[in-house]
Amino acid sequence: MKDKKNIKAEIEKIREELHRHNYHYYEKNESLISDVEYDNLLKKLEKLEAENPEYRTESSPTLVVGGGVKDTKFTKVTHKKPMLSLSNTYNLKDLEDFDGRVKRILNGSRAGDENTQVDYALELKLDGIAVSIHYEDGRLIQAVTRGDGKVGEDVTENIMQIRSIPKYLKESVSVEVRGEIVLPLAEFESLNKKRLESGEEVFANPRNAAGGTLRQKDAAIVGQRNLDAYVYYLADSEELGFETHIESIKYLEGLGFKTTKVYDLCETIEDLETRIKYWENERNNLDYETDGLVIKVNNLSLYEELGATTKAPRWAISYKFPAKQVTTKLKDVTWQVGRTGKVTPVAELEAVEVSGSMVRRASLHNYDEVIRKDIKIGDTVFIEKAAEIIPQVIKPVKELRDGTEEEIIPPTNCPVCNSILEKEEGLVNLKCMNPHCRAKLQGKMEYFISRDAMNIIGGSKIVEKFIELGFLKEISDFYELHLKKDELEKLDNLGSKSIEKLLISIEESKKLDYSKTLYALGIPFVGKFLGGLLSKESKNIENLAKMEVEELLAIDGVGGKVAQSVYGYFRDEDNMRVLEKLKDAGVNFEIEEVDEGSHLEEFVGKTFLATGKLIHFKRQEIKDIVEKLGGTNMSGVSKKLDYLIVGEKPGSKLKKAEELGSVKILTEEEFLELTK
Numbered sequence: 001m002k003d004k005k006n007i008k009a010e011i012e013k014i015r016e017e018l019h020r021h022n023y024h025y026y027e028k029n030e031s032l033i034s035d036v037e038y039d040n041l042l043k044k045l046e047k048l049e050a051e052n053p054e055y056r057t058e059s060s061p062t063l064v065v066g067g068g069v070k071d072t073k074f075t076k077v078t079h080k081k082p083m084l085s086l087s088n089t090y091n092l093k094d095l096e097d098f099d100g101r102v103k104r105i106l107n108g109s110r111a112g113d114e115n116t117q118v119d120y121a122l123e124l125k126l127d128g129i130a131v132s133i134h135y136e137d138g139r140l141i142q143a144v145t146r147g148d149g150k151v152g153e154d155v156t157e158n159i160m161q162i163r164s165i166p167k168y169l170k171e172s173v174s175v176e177v178r179g180e181i182v183l184p185l186a187e188f189e190s191l192n193k194k195r196l197e198s199g200e201e202v203f204a205n206p207r208n209a210a211g212g213t214l215r216q217k218d219a220a221i222v223g224q225r226n227l228d229a230y231v232y233y234l235a236d237s238e239e240l241g242f243e244t245h246i247e248s249i250k251y252l253e254g255l256g257f258k259t260t261k262v263y264d265l266c267e268t269i270e271d272l273e274t275r276i277k278y279w280e281n282e283r284n285n286l287d288y289e290t291d292g293l294v295i296k297v298n299n300l301s302l303y304e305e306l307g308a309t310t311k312a313p314r315w316a317i318s319y320k321f322p323a324k325q326v327t328t329k330l331k332d333v334t335w336q337v338g339r340t341g342k343v344t345p346v347a348e349l350e351a352v353e354v355s356g357s358m359v360r361r362a363s364l365h366n367y368d369e370v371i372r373k374d375i376k377i378g379d380t381v382f383i384e385k386a387a388e389i390i391p392q393v394i395k396p397v398k399e400l401r402d403g404t405e406e407e408i409i410p411p412t413n414c415p416v417c418n419s420i421l422e423k424e425e426g427l428v429n430l431k432c433m434n435p436h437c438r439a440k441l442q443g444k445m446e447y448f449i450s451r452d453a454m455n456i457i458g459g460s461k462i463v464e465k466f467i468e469l470g471f472l473k474e475i476s477d478f479y480e481l482h483l484k485k486d487e488l489e490k491l492d493n494l495g496s497k498s499i500e501k502l503l504i505s506i507e508e509s510k511k512l513d514y515s516k517t518l519y520a521l522g523i524p525f526v527g528k529f530l531g532g533l534l535s536k537e538s539k540n541i542e543n544l545a546k547m548e549v550e551e552l553l554a555i556d557g558v559g560g561k562v563a564q565s566v567y568g569y570f571r572d573e574d575n576m577r578v579l580e581k582l583k584d585a586g587v588n589f590e591i592e593e594v595d596e597g598s599h600l601e602e603f604v605g606k607t608f609l610a611t612g613k614l615i616h617f618k619r620q621e622i623k624d625i626v627e628k629l630g631g632t633n634m635s636g637v638s639k640k641l642d643y644l645i646v647g648e649k650p651g652s653k654l655k656k657a658e659e660l661g662s663v664k665i666l667t668e669e670e671f672l673e674l675t676k
C-alpha cells in the first residue's frame, strides 16, 4: 500500500514539473531544462502511467499537446483538424518498432496481406513554431498557432510580416497549410548580439527567439526580425485528390510556398537509416536549426486506418538528433592567461554529455559577458557544443536559484605569475603585463608551433616540460633543441623516437612560406589573413621591419591598430634579437620568386579544390602543386571551380559539384597525371 502511495505522489510530482516546463517553454519561450531532460521526464511518466493505469488522467502531459491559450493576448481560434505533436525517438531501434507498429496495424485491418509495403517520406524537423495558415480563393485570410492542439491563437497580422509566406497563391484555391516559423541562424546571432549590447536577456536558442517574436503584440517588431517559414503539410490533400504526401508538398511549392526541398522517399528501414546518418552531419551546413528528422508514411490513403492518439498521429514519428544544448551546474570559474596576457574566465562544469562527448569546461569569453549574462557560481547553466566548436555557456537558469549562488569575482593578480593585472578598455579585458609570465610564454610557444604557424609536432605538455626544464625561454630556442638531443632523449616518457620526430619537424619548419613564419611571430592583430597580405606586400621581413606607419596604412586591408602594432613590433629590441636568431637558424622570411617556367598550360587560369580523405597527398601539398604550376586554389564549390579532386568519403562538396555539372571531377591519380 505504502508503495502505491509513493508511486501516486511521484506521478503527481512529475506531472507538476512537466506542467511547469510546458508553461515556460510554450508561454514564455524559455527553457529551464534541456529538451532531452524534458523528454526523459516525459518517458518516465509514460512508463509509470502504463504500469499504474488507475492513476491515468486525461489532462496528463503524456496525453495532451503542450502549450495552452489560457491567458493569451490573441484571439482564440478552434482548429478544423487538431494540430497534433509528434511522438519522438532518439534511436534506430525505436524507429524499427515504429515501422513494425505501422505494418501491424495495416496487416491487422487487411488479414492475409502480411507484407504490406510502406513507403516513407523523410523530412527535416525544423526547430521553430508551428502555424496553420488559411487561404480562401488563393488569398491569405488567417494564421493560427498550434496552442493546445484544439485551440490556437490568431497571429495573422504577425504572419503577414514574414516575406517567405505568400499572401496570394499562384492558384485561386482554398486550402489550409501548415508549416514551421523559424529564425535563421544568422538572424538569431545578430539578434542576440544586439540584445547583449543593450543589456536585454539573450534567447537561449533560435526556437525560443522565433516563439518570442511570433507572439509579439507589435507586428512592426516581427517585421524587423526577419523570420522565415517552411511548410510541410497540406491539410486538404486528400480532398484535392493527392495520393502521396510528397506529391502534396510539391504542389505547395507550385503554389508559391517555401519548403526545405527535403522529402526523401525511403522504401525500407535501411534506406531510412542511410538518410539519417547523412543528415546527422549535413544538418550542420543548413542556415536554420533542425532538431531531428520527421518520418511520415507517404501514402495518404493509409492515414485514416493508422489514426492518431490524443497527442500524435500514428503515421509519423520524429527522430531526434543528439542534443547540442544541455544544462549542468557551474561549479567554479578559473582564469586562464593567454599568450598576449589576456586573462579570461573558464567555466568549470559538472561533467555532462553533449553531442556525444563529455564536457567539463566551457568558455565564458570575458568578464563583461559574465556580468551581462548575469552568471553566478552554483548556477544551473545552458551550455552548447555545436559541431567542432569549443563548448560555450549560453545563459544561467535564474528560476532555479536557491540563494546559495556566488558572484564571480575577477582576480586582481595574475593566477600564474601573481603580478597585478591591468584593465583594458573598461572591464572587457584583464591583462597580465609581466613580460616574463610563464603562462604568456607557454601561450606564445604553443601558438608558434601550431599547425597554421610553424607546424611543429608536440603539444602543450612538451612545451610545458621544456619551459620548466629551461630548454625554451623564447621562440628561437626551438632551433637550438638539436644541440641538446642527448639530454632530451634521457627525459622520461619521451624516448629517442619522438625526439627524433620533433627535431625533424623543427628542421622542416624552416622551409615554410614567409606568410606562415610571419604569422607565427605572434604580432598582435596579425592573423592568417594579414600574415598573407603583409608577406606579399613586403616580399621579405627586412622590408617590413623598415616600413613606417604611413607606408603600412597605405596597404589595402591594413588599419590603424594593425599598422601601429606591426610598427611597434619591429621597434622592440627583444623582438629584433629573437628575430635575428630565427634568421640565423635559417627560418625563411622571404617570398620565393615564382618561376614562371614551371607553369603548366593545364593549370594556368584554372581553379582547383580537394575534398574527402586523401591517400597520396596532404591537402597542403595539392595546394602547393596547384600554385606552383600556375593554378589557383579555391575553398568552396561554385560555378568558378574547374576541378574538384576527390578522396574517400567526399560528402557534400562532391554532390554540389555534380549538381553544377560544370566542374570536372578528378581522382588523386588523375590529378597526378595532369601535373605531368
Ligand SMILES: NC(=O)c1ccc[n+]([C@@H]2O[C@H](COP(=O)([O-])OP(=O)(O)OC[C@H]3O[C@@H](n4cnc5c(N)ncnc54)[C@H](O)[C@@H]3O)[C@@H](O)[C@H]2O)c1
Pocket: 021, 022, 025, 026, 030, 031, 032, 033, 034, 035, 036, 038, 039, 065, 066, 084, 085, 086, 088, 123, 124, 125, 126, 127, 128, 129, 130, 131, 146, 179, 180, 232, 294, 318
Ligand atoms: N525544455 C523544455 O522545458 C521543454 C518543454 C516542453 C517541450 N519541450 C520539447 O518540445 C517537445 C514537444 O514539443 P512539440 O509538441 O512541439 O513536439 P515536437 O517539436 O517534438 O514535434 C512536433 C512539432 O514538430 C514540428 N515540425 C517540424 N518539422 C516538421 C515536419 N517536417 N513535419 C511535421 N512537423 C514538423 C511541428 O511544429 C510539430 O508541431 C518535447 O519533446 C521537448 O523536446 C521542451
Ligand SMILES: [Zn+2]
Pocket: 337, 414, 415, 416, 417, 418, 419, 432, 433, 434, 437, 438, 439, 440
Ligand atoms: Zn602573469
